[in-house]
Amino acid sequence: MEEKRLVYMDHAATTYVKPEVLEAMLPYFTENFGNPSSIYTFARKSKRAIEDARDKVAKALNANTDEIFFTGGGSEADNWAIKGVALANREKGNHIITTKIEHHAVLHTCEYLEKRGFEVTYLDVDENGVVDLEQLKNAITDKTILISIMFANNEIGTIQPIAEIGKIARERGVLFHTDAVQAVGHIKIDVKEMNIDLLSLAAHKFYGPKGVGALYIRKGVKIDNLIHGGGQERRRRAGTENLPGIVGLGKAIELATQDIEGHNAKLITLRDRLLNGIMDKIPHTKLNGHPVHRLPGNINVSFRFIEGESLLLLLDQFGIAASTGSACSSGSLDPSHVLLAIGLPHEIAHGSLRLSLGDKNTEEDVDYVLSVLPNIVQRLRDMSPLYEDFLKGEK
Amino acid sequence: MEEKRLVYMDHAATTYVKPEVLEAMLPYFTENFGNPSSIYTFARKSKRAIEDARDKVAKALNANTDEIFFTGGGSEADNWAIKGVALANREKGNHIITTKIEHHAVLHTCEYLEKRGFEVTYLDVDENGVVDLEQLKNAITDKTILISIMFANNEIGTIQPIAEIGKIARERGVLFHTDAVQAVGHIKIDVKEMNIDLLSLAAHKFYGPKGVGALYIRKGVKIDNLIHGGGQERRRRAGTENLPGIVGLGKAIELATQDIEGHNAKLITLRDRLLNGIMDKIPHTKLNGHPVHRLPGNINVSFRFIEGESLLLLLDQFGIAASTGSACSSGSLDPSHVLLAIGLPHEIAHGSLRLSLGDKNTEEDVDYVLSVLPNIVQRLRDMSPLYEDFLKGEK
Amino acid sequence: MEYSEKVQQHFLNPRNVGEIPNADGIGEVGNPQCGDIMKIYLKIDNDVITDVKFKTFGCGAAIASSSMATELIKGKTVEEAWHLTNKAVAEALDGLPAVKMHCSVLAEEAIHKAINDYRVKKGLEPWEDKFSQGGHDHHHHEHEIE
Ligand SMILES: Cc1ncc(COP(=O)(O)O)c(C=O)c1O
Numbered sequence: 001m002e003e004k005r006l007v008y009m010d011h012a013a014t015t016y017v018k019p020e021v022l023e024a025m026l027p028y029f030t031e032n033f034g035n036p037s038s039i040y041t042f043a044r045k046s047k048r049a050i051e052d053a054r055d056k057v058a059k060a061l062n063a064n065t066d067e068i069f070f071t072g073g074g075s076e077a078d079n080w081a082i083k084g085v086a087l088a089n090r091e092k093g094n095h096i097i098t099t100k101i102e103h104h105a106v107l108h109t110c111e112y113l114e115k116r117g118f119e120v121t122y123l124d125v126d127e128n129g130v131v132d133l134e135q136l137k138n139a140i141t142d143k144t145i146l147i148s149i150m151f152a153n154n155e156i157g158t159i160q161p162i163a164e165i166g167k168i169a170r171e172r173g174v175l176f177h178t179d180a181v182q183a184v185g186h187i188k189i190d191v192k193e194m195n196i197d198l199l200s201l202a203a204h205k206f207y208g209p210k211g212v213g214a215l216y217i218r219k220g221v222k223i224d225n226l227i228h229g230g231g232q233e234r235r236r237r238a239g240t241e242n243l244p245g246i247v248g249l250g251k252a253i254e255l256a257t258q259d260i261e262g263h264n265a266k267l268i269t270l271r272d273r274l275l276n277g278i279m280d281k282i283p284h285t286k287l288n289g290h291p292v293h294r295l296p297g298n299i300n301v302s303f304r305f306i307e308g309e310s311l312l313l314l315l316d317q318f319g320i321a322a323s324t325g326s327a328c329s330s331g332s333l334d335p336s337h338v339l340l341a342i343g344l345p346h347e348i349a350h351g352s353l354r355l356s357l358g359d360k361n362t363e364e365d366v367d368y369v370l371s372v373l374p375n376i377v378q379r380l381r382d383m384s385p386l387y388e389d390f391l392k393g394e395k
Numbered sequence: 396m397e398e399k400r401l402v403y404m405d406h407a408a409t410t411y412v413k414p415e416v417l418e419a420m421l422p423y424f425t426e427n428f429g430n431p432s433s434i435y436t437f438a439r440k441s442k443r444a445i446e447d448a449r450d451k452v453a454k455a456l457n458a459n460t461d462e463i464f465f466t467g468g469g470s471e472a473d474n475w476a477i478k479g480v481a482l483a484n485r486e487k488g489n490h491i492i493t494t495k496i497e498h499h500a501v502l503h504t505c506e507y508l509e510k511r512g513f514e515v516t517y518l519d520v521d522e523n524g525v526v527d528l529e530q531l532k533n534a535i536t537d538k539t540i541l542i543s544i545m546f547a548n549n550e551i552g553t554i555q556p557i558a559e560i561g562k563i564a565r566e567r568g569v570l571f572h573t574d575a576v577q578a579v580g581h582i583k584i585d586v587k588e589m590n591i592d593l594l595s596l597a598a599h600k601f602y603g604p605k606g607v608g609a610l611y612i613r614k615g616v617k618i619d620n621l622i623h624g625g626g627q628e629r630r631r632r633a634g635t636e637n638l639p640g641i642v643g644l645g646k647a648i649e650l651a652t653q654d655i656e657g658h659n660a661k662l663i664t665l666r667d668r669l670l671n672g673i674m675d676k677i678p679h680t681k682l683n684g685h686p687v688h689r690l691p692g693n694i695n696v697s698f699r700f701i702e703g704e705s706l707l708l709l710l711d712q713f714g715i716a717a718s719t720g721s722a723c724s725s726g727s728l729d730p731s732h733v734l735l736a737i738g739l740p741h742e743i744a745h746g747s748l749r750l751s752l753g754d755k756n757t758e759e760d761v762d763y764v765l766s767v768l769p770n771i772v773q774r775l776r777d778m779s780p781l782y783e784d785f786l787k788g789e790k
Numbered sequence: 791m792e793y794s795e796k797v798q799q800h801f802l803n804p805r806n807v808g809e810i811p812n813a814d815g816i817g818e819v820g821n822p823q824c825g826d827i828m829k830i831y832l833k834i835d836n837d838v839i840t841d842v843k844f845k846t847f848g849c850g851a852a853i854a855s856s857s858m859a860t861e862l863i864k865g866k867t868v869e870e871a872w873h874l875t876n877k878a879v880a881e882a883l884d885g886l887p888a889v890k891m892h893c894s895v896l897a898e899e900a901i902h903k904a905i906n907d908y909r910v911k912k913g914l915e916p917w918e919d920k921f922s923q924g925g926h927d928h929h930h931h932e933h934e935i936e
Pocket residue numbers: 238239240241468469470471473498500545547548549574575576577597599606608936
């Protein structure tokens with residue numbers, strides 16, 4: 001059987017590992033496998049490889065090397081940042097501010113803390129998915145110990161005014177965490193300039209391996225450990241280090257940040273070709289997320305009258321891998337909390353499609369999607385009673 | 396420069412990844428990299444690979460497949476088991492029983508819980524490192540919600556009477572967690588027969604990759620999440636799955652458990668050759684840990700009058716990679732809590748050496764160590780004021 | 791934690807290991823409990839240290855510090871030897887890891903003790919040093935073995 005053409009446009013879900021990244025990792029599985037904590041010469045290569053990766057991460061964020069702590073992924077970093085700061089600063093206050101559009105790694109952590117005596121304010125966002133800085137300022141009380149606002153949204157791609165938020169937080173003496181899992185490697189980040197106190201990242205969103213991430217913790221931030229045990233990561237995060245994973249993260253962040261602008265220019269051209277094509281060819285389509293301040297690879301659109309899961313399944317028939325905020329695709333009752341937060345009615349949210357482009361996507365990929373998608377949408381609309389009603393209404 | 400001979404005898408710290416394991420992992424970095432949660436065909440391979448690995452782990456432990464949850468390592472599994480059970484069962488009681496010789500991933504987690512209102516009993520062990528079942532029984536109160544006792548000790552290799560402990564725990568209606576990080580792949584384990592409710596494991600101790608582990612949670616056990624967020628691992632452990640890592644864990648556990656006995660027979664022969672050689676050639680040497688009920692690859696001995704770090708450094712000069720319980724090797728004041736718990740005086744604990752053998756070690760390796768170690772010990776003794784005093788005392 | 795080349799040299803080839811049978815001053819410090827004992831023997835002629843030997847039970851840094859410290863005071867006057875600081879020993883070794891600085895303190899302490907032993911034997915007042923008040927400074931870290 002012939003392999004079907006694959007057009008992967010779900011890079012926001014996860015990326016492949018770049019060959020250079022894998023190559024950098026390979027020696028650390030079978031050859032230089034020594035435990036970085038061991039004192040013999042053989043293990044020194046492991047130690048150095050980890051410190052080298054740490055340097056690379058620090059450099060990419062303009063942080064100090066000793067402010068970078070490796071974790072088992074983005075979710076662990078988010079959990080650690082939020083629970084760690086909350087529990088360590090409990091005597092100062094019990095109030096946390098976040099937004100309605102955070103990733104579940106932040107939202108569910110906050111909900112968990114609510115059950116343990118913390119109070120959480122979930123800020124609204126406007127129709128483009130941007131937080132209101134005035135609402136943020138007004139939400140801060142003397143009990144507020146943490147503001148956690150994501151750098152860029154995983155679904156709609158909206159980028160927040162992080163530097164402004166950082167400034168507000170710093171002025172008010174509140175710690176500021178940002179979930180930058182979607183942003184790192186895609187947007188220029190400077191933790192010092194942006195007054196960021198804690199920042200989460202995950203390698204598999206920028207062509208590094210899955211199962212490894214990092215938390216930046218500004219020096220002086222009070223934070224409890226999430227994983228207790230051995231003295232790794234300067235006693236902050238226990239567990240034998242994921243040596244090849246960390247090496248891969250280091251290599252990947254280096255590659256991803258060496259020319260973000262040049263790289264994004266290409267990606268944005270490609271994305272806009274796809275987006276414009278979709279808007280031109282498919283009527284009753286709405287772009288979700290901010291029209292300008294959005295992730296370079298992200299497209300999120302809602303097609304009226306249809307449902308996202310069936311759309312994905314048909315796209316899959318044509319080898320196109322994408323994602324939706326429809327409830328049906330996750331077996332849950334409600335569509336994406338992000339789409340609801342930007343004010344989409346349920347039925348529009350259900351018809352959403354996220355196409356997230358990446359490094360290997362080509363103009364041919366884009367044109368292929370544009371040759372397939374309109375027909376698929378039409379096919380589903382032709383099946384849809386909502387569309388039927390709409391057509392009848394139009395007459 | 397010629398590469399120095401390397402005799403790696405620190406497999407209890409970490410193992411290399413077996414080539415077959417790495418080979419099984421490789422397709423999941425750059426090719427089948429799809430996010431297991433995605434619904435398109437391309438990602439189905441990822442989902443299947445994870446479920447296949449889960450099957451393998453379940454089979455190795457005689458658990459059900461849906462009782463296995465992947466984690467970012469052994470420490471995370473320990474933290475999750477203990478904090479998760481403690482917090483979820485808080486209304487039943489606040490008492491936890493563990494031992495004085497647990498790994499820090501368990502000990503420090505328990506200490507953390509003590510600060511949060513839990514009470515912890517740290518059971519003694521006898522001079523061989525075995526817990527006293529009577530003391531255990533007497534420690535159980537109606538407030539006891541968890542017993543956490545390691546399967547086999549990482550330093551001295553002692554194996555606990557896990558089936559007896561499981562029986563006691565089950566009879567008294569207390570949940571039983573065992574840190575089996577050192578045992579899995581090396582000792583036969585049957586969670587059903589042994590009445591184990593929760594069990595931690597880490598792939599890098601049985602020739603799998605670092606940064607991935609698992610927690611077995613018997614069906615029906617009440618446990619909070621440690622890492623909140625997405626719905627992965629049946630909503631129990633959030634975070635995009637470490638796909639290649641999990642595949643590697645599955646392959647490694649399959650290989651390690653397919654013929655444990657045959658494999659151990661070889662390892663024990665080798666180990667005993669080394670141990671007997673050491674005892675024959677080096678006077679004033681004590682074996683630490685149980686003489687019989689110990690991990691097949693583990694040797695832990697104390698050489699009187701000398702200190703372990705300097706011993707390791709000299710061994711390193713000869714390309715021998717080993718480990719010590721001396722305080723000096725970590726810059727701490729006290730030597731290993733395990734060696735103190737079995738009753739060693741500080742200065743004897745300081746002179747400890749752990750040699751942990753693995754699959755690639757040969758008779759030549761053993762004979763090489765035996766040709767080098769006695770001279771090194773003698774050299775250090777000749778420098779030691781304690782040895783001087785001892786010799787003077789003998790006259 | 792990594793040792794400098796100098797530390798490794800002195801650890802692998804320690805100078806002045808041994809005893810001096812009829813030493814003019816002997817100083818032993820540390821305690822086996824802490825995993826470190828250092829013993830210094832001095833031969834002193836005309837207030838000049840003509841020979842020095844050591845025995846040490848301890849880590850690589852302790853052995854290298856003993857070796858370096860004994861080298862540094864050999865041929866010096868007692869007064870000069872008294873003023874050798876642990877920092878000077880560490881510097882001569884191209885530095886020690888932070889957690890190992892206390893091992894060099896041991897050397898300073900042992901030399902002081904040996905010198906005072908010599909002074910007392912000669913009927914002189916022992917000199918006062920910062921160690922007379924309390925024990926040497928240990929770093930409190932936990933032990934780690936994977
Ligand atoms: C008995 C025991 N428990 C827990 C751990 C922690 O595992 P990891 O370092 O993979 O997190 C280890 C090894 O380091 C161990 O030997």
